[in-house]
Every structure is written in structure tokens, then in C-alpha cells.
Amino acid sequence: MTTRPPAPRRQGAAWTRVFEAATRLFYAEGVHAVGVDRIIAEAGVAKATFYHHFPGKDDLVRAYIVEQSRLQRAIADQPGSASPREVIVAAFERMCRFGADPGYRGCPFVNTAAEYPDAAHPVRRAIDEHRNWCRRLFRDLLIADGHPDPDRTAQTLLLLKDGLGVGFDLDDPAVVGAAVREAVTRLLDAGAHSAEVRAGDGAR
Amino acid sequence: MTTRPPAPRRQGAAWTRVFEAATRLFYAEGVHAVGVDRIIAEAGVAKATFYHHFPGKDDLVRAYIVEQSRLQRAIADQPGSASPREVIVAAFERMCRFGADPGYRGCPFVNTAAEYPDAAHPVRRAIDEHRNWCRRLFRDLLIADGHPDPDRTAQTLLLLKDGLGVGFDLDDPAVVGAAVREAVTRLLDAGAHSAEVRAGDGAR
């Protein structure tokens, strides 16, 4: 009589429901602002089931970060015939599209890092890993594009990425988008420009 | 017998002690992670005194943000004989010095905004005010410097400011500092460069 499925639930889906509810809530409201009770309520899952799949809340937070990183890598890693430079431009174009969405609430990595002051915490380590991957990706693309200073410029691209994450959340998306597009173009042109200068050609 | 001063406390200083403890803790550990009990304990103040001075915790948070904004304005507003361009460069130089400090934990405005998803919240409004002041300041300086696109470039400087706030907290400060200094210089040179080009001069 009791314990019948209130929702037509697929079996084996409790983990997924918990994870998806957590992802949505963590992103929209912040990690510390969302309790386990809230997550299991929205997932329609028993508390024991939650703690059966995740040893503790922090493990869920870490899984959330790792999955966000995996998603971004999957998008960036899909092969294409574009030039390195076009790949970078397309990546920022994509970020600008995401940022213009009304549901945008900032970069999940930056927002979560703000709630974990301890740099040695597993969650922070996961965030560090993602940032390192990102910086390496930028650097490799810049090298492939023949940029004269790939390491520093990769960090500059990271600066822009972090800046747009904050800006799209707190400022006017249209202005932020315009500023980002121009800054990225100029940054990449600076590399090409240097190469041209070295080849004996002037500006324009 | 009871109620003797454990510390040699100056009278009328309870508000200050609360505020300073809150500022330190909010910045170092985040707003949601620090409770009122903790603040009053570190301030050496009774709970009733806390609620005598602040209607609630959010008011204290707002006061924290407003004061941080006031401090930054005070630094930026002090007059000098420097050119507009030098003022901008000096501002970023100052931020880089702050960011290199081992106690640096990111931009208080960005970190706090990450904990207040509701854009209509008084705390978020205070943060918006600060960002608007900052953008206006950049724009006015760029106009005074004769930059051809002050509005967009002001937003770009804001992008860099937010990016360095995150980067100095999460990445290698030395690399971030180098990237910031170069990006700012290049951004300001681009304006001057456009002027030169319009005057009929080529690159270099």
C-alpha cells in the first residue's frame, strides 16, 4: 500500500535525479545556500538514497564541478576543420552566447571557488584542474597559431574568460559582449601583427 | 563581580569591533560561512549589542560592501598631477600589488555577489553601485586621455579588473601580474595608436 512510485520513475535514476537537481540548485543559488534536504526534496529521493550514493555533500559538490569541467572539455574537444585562431574565437563566441542567456548566473567554477576559501580542499583542487586544462588549451592553440608569447597570452585569455563570467552576470550583457569580442580579436591580432612586423610588413 | 572588562576596551568602540571582525571574516571565509555568533565572539561583544547596532546580518553585509567601496573611492579620488593614462596604469599596478599579497582572497564585490543570486537584494544593489562608479571612472579617464572608444574600453578594463581579481586568487600571481600589465598597456596604446593612425602615422 505504501511506497508506490508517485512519479513514473525509471529505475536506477535516483543518482541522476539527485545530481541534476544539485547541479541546477548549486548553480542558481550557490553551494552553501542549498541544503541536502532541499536537494532530495527536488530530486524526489529519500535521504538514505542520497547518502548511499554520496558519502557527503562535499563529494556531490566535487562531482558537480568535475561534471561541469567534463562538459566544457567535451565541447572544446570535438574536432573541426577550423584554424587554431578560429577555435579560440569560436570558444569566446560560445561563452558570449551562454552569458547572454537570462538564466546566466556567472561561471560555476569562479562562483564555487568563492565559497571554498581553502585552496587545499578537494573542491578547489578540482577547480584548479579545470583552470589548468583551460590555460593549457589556450596556450596550445596560441602556439599552433604562431603567437609569439603563448604562455602570457593564455593567461590573458583566462583573464578575459573570468572577466566575462563576472561581467555577464553583473553588467549589461550587450556591452560586455562587445568588449569581449573586440578584446579577443585585438589580442590575437597582436600576435599576428608581431609576426607580420618580423616579416618586414607594417601595420594594416 | 561580574561584567568586568576582560580586554581594555575603549568606550563606544563596540560598533567598530563588530565591523572590523565582520570585514575580516567575511573577506577571508565568505559571508554565508560566517555566523553572527562567530562575529560577536571575535569582536568580544554581546549579542544584544550586535542587534542594537545592526537590524540584521544582511545590514552588516551591506555596510561591509559600502565601506569597501568607500575605501576604494578614497584611494582613487586622491588628487595627483598624473595624466589620466598614468592614473589608470597606477590603479592596475595597485591592484596587482594587492593581489600578490598572500592574504589575497579575491575581489570582495565579486565574491559577495556570488553569494547573493537575487539581483534586487540590497547587497547586490550596493555592489552594482560600486561597479557603476568604477566603470564611470574608467570611462572619464579614457575620455580625458582622448581614447576613441571610452565606453567599450571602460568595460574592457572592468573585464580585466574582474579577471585579475579571480586570477590572483586562483592562479600564479606572477603570471597574472605580467598578463595584466601587458594587457592594460596594450589597451591604452590601442587608443593612442588609433589617434596616431588618424594623424597619418603608421605603426612604429
Place this chain on the structure above:
DNA sequence: CCGAGCGTAGACAGGTCTGTCTGGTAACGT
């Protein structure tokens, strides 16, 4: 001298947090 204002100490209420535990149900592989 005396009251107002600021301060202390600490109990208390009502809620929420993470995490544990009991008890029972349903599907599945062997």
C-alpha cells in the same frame, strides 16, 4: 544625583544544517 544610553552575559525560541538509522518495498541475477 539620577536617568538615559551603551554595554555585558547568557538563556531561549524556532528553524535549518549534515549525517545516521530503522524498517520496509521492488526489481534482478543466479
Place this chain on the structure above:
DNA sequence: ACGTTACCAGACAGACCTGTCTACGCTCGG
């Protein structure tokens, strides 16, 4: 037929959260 695994419902513990309240003391202006 049986054990395992996944799942649900919900009570419970113990800590911490914000915020209120009582009761008392110190100091200073009038």
C-alpha cells in the same frame, strides 16, 4: 527460491543558524 542491490519514508541526533529577551552594570550629561 534466494540474496543482492536500489530505493522510499521518515524519525532522530547534535550542531549551528538568526534573532529576541531578561537582567544587570558602567559612564556621562544635565
